[in-house]
Amino acid sequence: MFKLMVSSILLFSISASLFAQEAIEITPPEYIKTIQFRGGNQNQLPLIKLGERLQISFDALNGNEDDFYYKIDHFNFDWTPSDLSKNEYLDGFDEVRIETYENSLNTLQIFSHYYLTIPNRETRRIKKSGNYLITFFDDDGNIVFSRKFIVLENIVGVAVDIKRARDLRRIKTDQVVQFAINSPSLLLINPKRNVKTLVIQNSNLKTAITNLVPQYTIGTELIYRYDKEAAFSGGNEFLNFDNKEIRGSNNTIRRVELNDLYEHYLFSDIDRSDRPYTYNPDINGDFVVRNIDAQNQAIEAEYVFVHTNLLYYEPLGDKELHIYGNFNNYTIDGTTYMRYNETTDSYQNSRLFKQGFYNYKYVLVDRDGSIDENVVGGEFWETENNYTVLVYYRGPGERYDRVIGQGQGSSTRITNY
Structure with a gap:
């Protein structure tokens, strides 16, 4: 009996550990090409406002006109699974077939172009902001690929400034992202713990800075005036x-x-x-x-x-x-x-x-x-880069991380301190 209890506890611990693992994007196989996200005024950064339309397309080059299905999962700021059930963040159903596709026309390489729009007849609405992972799978339930996307609310304002680095060793190469969060209508309780930020350079979620906390508060504003901690290499033009x-x-x-x-x-x-x-x-x-x-x-x-x-x-x-x-x-x-x-x-x-x-x-x-990224191309503070700052907040008693605002900045307006 004791051995059975120990085994059950161990199995539960392993299952809980696996369940809490960070979401990882699955790379598509060779025959899947040209995956594109569009939403709002964004092209490839999968970022939409709550209520906006998300469009996803890709090509299958195997010529089989396969059926593909999709499911949508909600995640916390750190990309661990959230506590929300499916019906809390989705109005309608997922795990349904992509119905819209077209075959190539007048091309040497045959392919089928698949097109998914959310909301649609089955997945009628995404109800919560936050981090999401959309996973595509085939008739046999095998995962084909998955991609992250983010849904946000427009509650707080985010002012973004791009500065040259103060560190003389990096002043010729780095760009520093400074920003302030203004929340006149939503009281941000215990912001050093409950407010999290994501700073993204050129739509690349894989190099985002995630560990910044507000340094001080002025009225309804949270101020972030970091130097080294919020610095990106300027790199070079692509x-x-x-x-x-x-x-x-x-x-x-x-x-x-x-x-x-x-x-x-x-x-x-x-x-x-x-x-x-x-x-x-x-x-x-x-x-x-x-x-x-x-x-x-x-x-x-x-x-x-x-x-x-x-x-x-x-x-x-x-x-x-x-x-x-x-x-x-x-x-x-x-x-x-x-x-x-x-x-x-x-x-x-x-x-x-x-x-x-x-x-x-x-x-x-x-x-x-x-x-x-810079050993071949070099790194220069003058390089033109785009920056996006996303603000996450989990208030007392809430069970998920909301995305409550975003700010945009460009190094074309970079200034000294």
Whole structure:
């Protein structure tokens, strides 16, 4: 009997531990491409206001016209599961089939374009703000991929300023995000414990700063005037290519070939870390699908093998070079790996992209998975970056973390202290 009790307690502890694990986004398989989020005035950052429409689309390149299903789960600020039941944060149902898809038209690569809008007939409304994970799975219940998104309320105001670093060792490279939260209508009780913030650079949730607490209060304002703790490396402007015209070269594409699919060879990129900063307009790591000859971009844009070539002569040791950007949610995988070519003495990658305009950069990845975004591109305080500050609050007696406001800032208006 005692052994049975111990076993039951141990099993419960293990189950509770597993249940409390942080939500992790599942990377899609090779045949799933071009996952896009749209909501409000955001393009790729999956951030919408409560009551707004969220749009998600992706392509399946296997040609099977598979059925896909989705479910939506609510999470706390730290991406552990919240205590809310499904009917508390959803009006309607999830775990239903995506009904809207179209097959490709006049393309060499066949694919099915899936399109999901929330709210819809089954999932009628998201009722609570907070962190969410949407998971897509197949007929057999196997997870295909999952992605995070955030729903917010517009209750507090957030004023954001971008400053140069005070630390002289980082003054030429870093950008510091300072902000103030103004809450005239909602009393924020015990803000150092109950108010949490998320500071995001260029729509990349994976590099967000999450550990800031208010330093002091002035009236109804919470003030955050950190330096080192709220600093991001400015990095460098993203590189880009534009292949909306599939048959022609341009200032980013030096050669076009047609085999089974079109292949675009980009001009060689170089190490920019030891060169002066040069302003080059970008879209901060994002991408836009487009085909200059198409009426329906979603199903008429072609898939193209894009060949990148990097001239880089510093020793890597046991590290790797990868191509990096929001085209795959800033994910490092086999499709982003830059292989060394002894013949050309350069690092090369060939990856399938849907026609459009893409930002990318090269990063150095250590064996432990840590990423150095600036070793190839360099880091400069002048670089134009976008910043988003999200404010979370859990009041006394509440069972979940609400997202009660957001602020936006750009380093184009960076100032000294």
